[in-house]
Amino acid sequence: MALTALICDDSLLARNQLKKSLPADFDANIITASNGLEALAMLRTQEVGIVFLDLTMPELDGIGVLEAIKSEGMDCLVIVVSADIQPEMQKRVMDLGALAFIQKPANAAKLTDVMHKYGLI
Amino acid sequence: MTDFSFSEEQRDGLQELVNIAMGLASDKLARYLNTLVHLQVPAIKLVKTDYLPTHFANRYPQQSMTMISLGFFGDHGLRGETIMLYQLANVDTIAKLLGYNNDDSSEAEMLTDISSILTTTFLNGLAEQLENNFSYAAPRILSSRDQHFAEKLASTAKQWQLALQVDIRYQLIDYSFNCDMILLIPGEAVLRLRVILDKILANF
Amino acid sequence: MQLDWLLQPLLSQLNTGVLILDSQHNVVFLNQFITRRADLQLAEVEGKLVYTVFSGLPEAWLRRKLDGVLALQAPAFSSWEQRQYIIKLPHLRPVSSDSEYMAQNCSMLPLTAPDGVSQYVCLLIEDATDAYVYQHQLQQSMSMLELANRTDGLTGVYNRSYWQSQLEYETQRAARYQHPVSLLLFDLDKFKQLNDRYGHQGGDAVLIELSAMITELLRDTDLLGRYGGEEFGIILPETNLACAQLVANRICAAVAAQKILFNGQSIAVTISIGVASYTNQTADELIQQADMALYNAKRLGRNQVAVWTAD
Incomplete structure (x- = not known):
């Protein structure tokens, strides 16, 4: 069965940009959420293998999502894709268990690299 | 009458590009101003210009504000003006942020300095996202202690058709201060901007 | 190319x-x-x-x-x-x-x-x-304009509107800090006769000389203004009623002792002065009280000082 990947970003452009940047050989069922609450609702009801997570979002931001994933012990990988690229922010998301941090707009080569490294493709 | 409004898709696209530009600017600024500064990626809203004076007058009742304007020009008819709004009570924090000693710069100079740093760094990032290049006019103080800022803002905003309201928040370890940035774009440049946005959106 | x-x-x-x-x-x-x-x-x-x-x-x-x-x-x-x-x-x-x-x-x-x-x-x-x-240049013009806006064209002392605004300010300050402030209103005695005898130019010369002479007698913080034709007011900050009365007597005597020269003629003038002190009344009420005292000084024979009393 194909993996389910969740793209969580409040911007449609960003979601589309990311979808397009995903490696061609990434065989996954892609679902999307436009804020942190939506994302958590999906994570609680279905099996999601990987989350591409934005940080700056309404309702619940990416940090909130990471905290919930950690505290609820959800079994999914998270790659943060954000415009907020300050070193301190990067450290914070890595401490919360994110796999990698990718600067927006997501670069296809970088994305392939990271996914390759963690055996997603 | 020409319609200067944005479709939801265009608005979303612009917001994302502004977000990215602001992220780049924040990172550069944090490195420049040293790591004690944390800049959040700001909230952005597209608003009608006639909404601005009341909005900011309500937001800062009885507070004297300084308004600083900086004009920019890009290729393909893109141009506009940014307005930064500061509470005067923040001047000391700004001085510390920039590493200024109180003796060698006036309040006005510090405010124009921080304005040009914040706006040009942000606009350079935005120009990059739009595949454009901007040049800048020197910052000007539009109003200070002796003039009510909302009136001045009203007369300035009238000349523009589109406003992008950007709330910037700075958090320092020992202090914090807020300022507001407004991006104003004239009608014909709005049309140009939409064309550029559509091109970018068509790629995805 | x-x-x-x-x-x-x-x-x-x-x-x-x-x-x-x-x-x-x-x-x-x-x-x-x-x-x-x-x-x-x-x-x-x-x-x-x-x-x-x-x-x-x-x-x-x-x-x-x-x-x-x-x-x-x-x-x-x-x-x-x-x-x-x-x-x-x-x-x-x-x-x-x-x-x-x-x-x-x-x-x-x-x-x-x-x-x-x-x-x-x-x-x-x-x-x-x-x-x-x-x-x-603009700043210089502005400050000259500002000066002109508060000065009486003939005598060079403050004009009525500026002087009255200062009286408002001084009474508010007195109220806030519980400090005394007093007001003198004075009037040139028999000015009409003086004008008839020496002409308007003579009258003007007397007003100019008188303003200069009284300015000399005042402290830097006192405010002399022309209230109307031949009527003037002096705001005395930080001055209680007794001291204001002393100042008024001194001015009254100094004016009477001085002759004013006009076209080779020496003109004798006197003034009558009304005195009132601030006791939480409004600036307008203070002026009215000083004006009533001035009226009494006139009624009692001119060339003298009268103090407002509440009766």
């Missing part, structure tokens, strides 16, 4: 100073706008630290600006309104300007060499002396 040849003549004739510094702030280039005014040669200063080339640069400030431009790759600006000049250069309006150095607007722009690595800052310096001079 090949345009390279344009660069040299443009740079040398440009009415803007062009100064290029490397990332260590050493001089790489400066154009004739600067070399001529500063009496320098590019060959003499090339490669030298800019702070040693131009004396009196605001070094700490300029270092911060230049490092900001280099680090952020974003322009910085300096306006003559905030910092009159950066480099001490002479200007071309030596007579009409009271400033020794050229007022300057300066843009500092980041430049990257074609190698993509070497970074420079370009300083563009524009002469803003004209704007500086105009602004100074």
Whole structure:
């Protein structure tokens, strides 16, 4: 069965940009959420293998999502894709268990690299 | 009458590009101003210009504000003006942020300095996202202690058709201060901007 | 068309100073706008630290600006309104300007060499002396206008509207700090007869002389204003009723003792004075009370002082 990947970003452009940047050989069922609450609702009801997570979002931001994933012990990988690229922010998301941090707009080569490294493709 | 409004898709696209530009600017600024500064990626809203004076007058009742304007020009008819709004009570924090000693710069100079740093760094990032290049006019103080800022803002905003309201928040370890940035774009440049946005959106 | 040849003549004739510094702030280039005014040669200063080339640069400030431009790759600006000049250069309006150095607007722009690595800052310096001079003239005119707006044209003392606004201010201050303030209203005795006898010019001369004479008798903080035709008011801050009465008596006696010269004739004048002190009444009420006291002084035979009492 194909993996389910969740793209969580409040911007449609960003979601589309990311979808397009995903490696061609990434065989996954892609679902999307436009804020942190939506994302958590999906994570609680279905099996999601990987989350591409934005940080700056309404309702619940990416940090909130990471905290919930950690505290609820959800079994999914998270790659943060954000415009907020300050070193301190990067450290914070890595401490919360994110796999990698990718600067927006997501670069296809970088994305392939990271996914390759963690055996997603 | 020409319609200067944005479709939801265009608005979303612009917001994302502004977000990215602001992220780049924040990172550069944090490195420049040293790591004690944390800049959040700001909230952005597209608003009608006639909404601005009341909005900011309500937001800062009885507070004297300084308004600083900086004009920019890009290729393909893109141009506009940014307005930064500061509470005067923040001047000391700004001085510390920039590493200024109180003796060698006036309040006005510090405010124009921080304005040009914040706006040009942000606009350079935005120009990059739009595949454009901007040049800048020197910052000007539009109003200070002796003039009510909302009136001045009203007369300035009238000349523009589109406003992008950007709330910037700075958090320092020992202090914090807020300022507001407004991006104003004239009608014909709005049309140009939409064309550029559509091109970018068509790629995805 | 090949345009390279344009660069040299443009740079040398440009009415803007062009100064290029490397990332260590050493001089790489400066154009004739600067070399001529500063009496320098590019060959003499090339490669030298800019702070040693131009004396009196605001070094700490300029270092911060230049490092900001280099680090952020974003322009910085300096306006003559905030910092009159950066480099001490002479200007071309030596007579009409009271400033020794050229007022300057300066843009500092980041430049990257074609190698993509070497970074420079370009300083563009524009002469803003004209704007500086105009602004100074404007400020002078404004302050003269402001003075004219509060002065009585004939006597040079404060006019009624300014004087009354000061009375408002002084009574509010007295209320806030619980300090005394007193008011004298005085009137030239038999002014109509004086006018009939010496003409309006004679009357005017008397008002001018009288104002000058009384001004001499007052402290710097006292405020003398012309209230109406021949009626004047004096605000005495920090003065209680007893002291105000003493001042009034002194003024009254001094005026009576002095003769005023007009067209070779010596004119004797007297004044009557009403005195009132602030006791939480409004400025208008205070004026009314002093006016009633003045009326009493007239009624009792003129050339005297009367104090307002509550009966």
